[in-house]
Amino acid sequence: MAKRPLILVTNDDGITAPGIRKLIEVMTSLGDVVVVAPDTPQSGKGHAITLDATLYLTKVKSEITGVDEYTCSGTPADCVKIGIKEVMKMKPDLCVSGINHGSNASINVIYSGTMSAAIEAGIEGIPSIGFSLLDYDWDANFNGLESYVKKIAQNVLENGLPDGVVLNVNFPKLTAEKYKGIKVGRQARANWNEKFDKRVNPMKKEYYWLTGVFENLDGGEDTDEFALENNYISLVPVQFDLTAHHFIQKLNTWDL
Amino acid sequence: MAKRPLILVTNDDGITAPGIRKLIEVMTSLGDVVVVAPDTPQSGKGHAITLDATLYLTKVKSEITGVDEYTCSGTPADCVKIGIKEVMKMKPDLCVSGINHGSNASINVIYSGTMSAAIEAGIEGIPSIGFSLLDYDWDANFNGLESYVKKIAQNVLENGLPDGVVLNVNFPKLTAEKYKGIKVGRQARANWNEKFDKRVNPMKKEYYWLTGVFENLDGGEDTDEFALENNYISLVPVQFDLTAHHFIQKLNTWDL
Numbered sequence: 001m002a003k004r005p006l007i008l009v010t011n012d013d014g015i016t017a018p019g020i021r022k023l024i025e026v027m028t029s030l031g032d033v034v035v036v037a038p039d040t041p042q043s044g045k046g047h048a049i050t051l052d053a054t055l056y057l058t059k060v061k062s063e064i065t066g067v068d069e070y071t072c073s074g075t076p077a078d079c080v081k082i083g084i085k086e087v088m089k090m091k092p093d094l095c096v097s098g099i100n101h102g103s104n105a106s107i108n109v110i111y112s113g114t115m116s117a118a119i120e121a122g123i124e125g126i127p128s129i130g131f132s133l134l135d136y137d138w139d140a141n142f143n144g145l146e147s148y149v150k151k152i153a154q155n156v157l158e159n160g161l162p163d164g165v166v167l168n169v170n171f172p173k174l175t176a177e178k179y180k181g182i183k184v185g186r187q188a189r190a191n192w193n194e195k196f197d198k199r200v201n202p203m204k205k206e207y208y209w210l211t212g213v214f215e216n217l218d219g220g221e222d223t224d225e226f227a228l229e230n231n232y233i234s235l236v237p238v239q240f241d242l243t244a245h246h247f248i249q250k251l252n253t254w255d256l
Numbered sequence: 257m258a259k260r261p262l263i264l265v266t267n268d269d270g271i272t273a274p275g276i277r278k279l280i281e282v283m284t285s286l287g288d289v290v291v292v293a294p295d296t297p298q299s300g301k302g303h304a305i306t307l308d309a310t311l312y313l314t315k316v317k318s319e320i321t322g323v324d325e326y327t328c329s330g331t332p333a334d335c336v337k338i339g340i341k342e343v344m345k346m347k348p349d350l351c352v353s354g355i356n357h358g359s360n361a362s363i364n365v366i367y368s369g370t371m372s373a374a375i376e377a378g379i380e381g382i383p384s385i386g387f388s389l390l391d392y393d394w395d396a397n398f399n400g401l402e403s404y405v406k407k408i409a410q411n412v413l414e415n416g417l418p419d420g421v422v423l424n425v426n427f428p429k430l431t432a433e434k435y436k437g438i439k440v441g442r443q444a445r446a447n448w449n450e451k452f453d454k455r456v457n458p459m460k461k462e463y464y465w466l467t468g469v470f471e472n473l474d475g476g477e478d479t480d481e482f483a484l485e486n487n488y489i490s491l492v493p494v495q496f497d498l499t500a501h502h503f504i505q506k507l508n509t510w511d512l
Contacts, residue, residue, distance in 0.1 A: 041308070043307055043308070044304060044305045044306070044307040044308075045302070045304045046301070046302035046303030046304040046305070046333070046372060047302030047303060047366050047367055048300060048301045048302040048304045048367075049300045049302070049367055049466065050300070050466055051299055051300040051466065052297070052299070052300075054457075054463040054464065054465060055452075055463060055464040055465070055466060056461070056462075056463050056464075057462075057464065074466075077302070077367075078466065081450045081452075081466065082450075082452060082464065082466075085450050085451070085452055086452050086454075086464070107379060107496070109498055110303050110375065110379070110496055110498075111303055111304075111305055111333075116302065119366065123363060123366070123447045124447065151511075151512060152512065155510045155511065155512065159510065161503075162500075162503060163445075164445065164500070165500045165503050181512075182512045184504055184507045184508050184512075185504075186497070186499040186501065186504065187497050187498055187499045189419075189420065189497070191379045191380065194337045194338075194341050195341070196311075196337075196338060196341055196342050198342075201310075205312070206312075206313075207310040207311060207312050208310065208311040208312075208313065208338065208342070209310060209311070210305065210306055210307065210311060210330075210334065210337065210338075235507065235512070236499055237499065237500035237503040237504060237507055238498045238499065238500060239498055239499070239500035240363070240366055240498070241442070241443050241445070242365055242366070242443055242494045242495060242496070242498070243442040243443045243492055243493065243494065243495070244418075244420070244421045244493035244494060244495035245442065247417075247418060247421050247493040248440055248441075248442065248493060251440045251491065251493055252440050254411045254415065255407075255411065256407060256408065256411065256437075256438045256440075256491070
């Protein structure tokens with residue numbers, strides 16, 4: 001019998017989030033699971049790493065037989081680094097991150113702690129996937145996603161991924177029977193139109209809350225946003241070579 | 257006479273860092289300068305934004321006549337967002353970030369607060385450049401970089417940048433007369449081989465410091481690391497469309 005794959009599970013909403021509990025459940029049907037996840041929510045932490053503070057790693061009791069679970073006091077990227085070096089002491093066959101409570105489609109991939117964990121594993125040469133559901137609620141309904149999560153993870157385990165590529169999977173907020181399937185696409189060009197909510201604290205000092213409205217600037221029908229709006233599960237291959245290769249030739253004509 | 261361009265200056269080492277003071281000095285020779293920079297060092301913060309805490313914005317006295325300076329309690333990306341929306345209340349003609357104390361070449365671009373500020377401005381459609389010197393010292397020598405910083409910024413002001421592209425400039429740690437010039441290239445494939453320094457705190461609890469050794473995995477002569485090793489200033493165009501376009505066709509053949 002083939003050896004069961006070793007799978008590292010992490011997220012950015014913290015180890016108790018319903019999204020990661022669902023992801024752990026699905027992964028136990030595919031391999032041996034180790035969980036190293038933040039001890040507190042880390043949404044919007046981007047690809048932050050902890051250089052100026054100490055990190056704590058704590059073994060916690062898992063409700064699932066055979067699953068090893070640890071919390072880490074750091075960011076999602078820290079969890080992957082410490083998970084590989086100090087917990088597993090080897091590279092897993094697969095790293096999965098999520099299931100995030102909220103979208104990591106289009107420009108959200110840049111700010112995403114979920115995707116930073118997946119990308120960190122990719123940098124280490126580990127096949128890796130981030131999963132997100134377009135529902136920010138703690139009580140979001142993750143039922144019905146299981147078969148898709150499993151199928152995508154199985155494909156990655158069987159086919160591998162090219163060096164430098166990880167997958168970004170986003171589920172629309174729908175009951176499972178409404179999903180039209182999985183659509184491969186590209187990251188839509190979008191941004192957040194920020195609004196700063198200015199308030200005055202009890203010491204009479206002004207402060208701000210960052211809020212904003214999402215703006216899709218991209219009319220393409222091959223984008224993740226288009227897929228999600230049309231009830232498809234979006235699958236985008238993501239790379240961490242940020243070079244704008246198409247602009248190198250032009251830059252070489254500049255007077256520098 | 258042409259209107260002087262409006263320039264937003266930020267960084268991740270904090271407003272008092274010698275690197276940003278040098279950058280402000282150079283930018284005043286090109287346009288009207290507004291500074292919005294973190295009130296504390298933010299190295300390694302990646303593209304973090306502050307969603308779960310308040311932000312303070314404080315006007316500080318500038319030593320340079322005509323320059324407006326503000327500190328923000330948030331991340332570099334927050335500084336750009338609040339700088340545009342609450343300080344300038346308009347989009348500047350140029351955003352520059354740095355000069356960072358330390359490398360943001362190759363994979364460091366992913367973890368970089370300096371580059372996240374530049375990328376944030378790029379997302380907002382503002383021509384934008386991150387500058388870094390390969391010297392982590394607070395007392396790093398920024399003299400001799402001025403003419404290169406100015407020339408690159410002038411080129412961006414004159415030529416603009418395509419939507420979705422920002423520039424990542426890294427200077428080798430050399431005295432200025434040793435620079436061989438500016439070399440346009442791509443991000444080298446590299447990673448950090450982490451080592452966790454495990455210690456025990458006074459309460460007998462184990463904790464870790466994240467450290468690591470940089471590994472260049474890329475023998476290419478067209479990379480930023482190659483340029484820097486050969487005494488060139490490295491210039492890499494960076495994009496925030498993370499789609500691995502080359503893998504879309506293959507993904508469409510998967511059994512999903």
